[in-house]
Ligand SMILES: Nc1ncnc2c1ncn2[C@@H]1O[C@H](COP(=O)(O)OP(=O)(O)OP(=O)(O)O)[C@@H](O)[C@H]1O
């Protein structure tokens with residue numbers, strides 16, 4: 001039987017590159033896919049159901065099995081630590097997580113403070129460094145925090161580096177490189193293995209052809 005696959009797609013930055021990959025792998029996605037406000041899109045020709053989710057929520061849907069598969073940034077995977085398998089590095093939406101702050105400043109020795117959208121990743125990083133820090137969770141515009149004196153450092157995504165430069169901040173440490181991953185619910189992986197393996201193989205071929213040759 002050709003089981004239906006439910007795929008949690010991240011809205012926002014990753015969406016377009018992820019849709020391009022699926023199309024390049026030969027899956028026929030309708031034009032409405034790209035500019036609809038619908039949150040659930042059925043693609044009957046392929047027997048796919050897409051759920052359009054907030055990027056940070058994708059692993060949650062997949063862990064709970066309401067989506068068989070999902071596409072999520074490695075940053076989200078590290079932060080959320082959900083019980084899902086990572087099947088494939090899609091090599092899209094590349095960026096990295098870094099520690100940044102005002103230039104020529106030291107971490108406050110008594111009570112260093114870190115602003116971030118990634119409290120778990122930041123806490124783990126500073127714990128490994130042997131630094132005891134207070135994490136302040138923000139939901140965006142993280143670069144504001146050191147400028148207005150809320151924290152000594154931030155832990156945030158860097159892509160082009162433009163946001164840091166334009167706000168007079170510098171990078172202190174690079175924590176981890178990030179790309180988007182194809183993730184799967186463990187039970188779906190067992191039950192729908194044939195369809196999922198086929199999807200992975202087709203995506204893998206496309207990903208390989210797009211990688212710069214060494
Ligand atoms: N410059 C970037 N800034 C943020 N995320 C990036 C960047 N480049 C690639 N990414 C990847 O894209 C994902 C975030 O996408 P997006 O910015 O659409 O979501 P978000 O920050 O969660 O959005 P929202 O503003 O809706 O909370 C990250 O999880 C990361 O893997």
Ligand SMILES: O=P(O)(O)OC[C@H]1O[C@H](OP(=O)(O)OP(=O)(O)O)[C@H](O)[C@@H]1O
Nearest residue numbers: 140141142156157158159160161162163
């Ligand atoms: O290195 P760059 O190419 O400048 O990209 C990095 C910036 O992009 C993201 O913010 P986003 O645009 O998602 O806005 P946000 O502050 O609302 O999270 C991220 O949090 C950085 O601020």
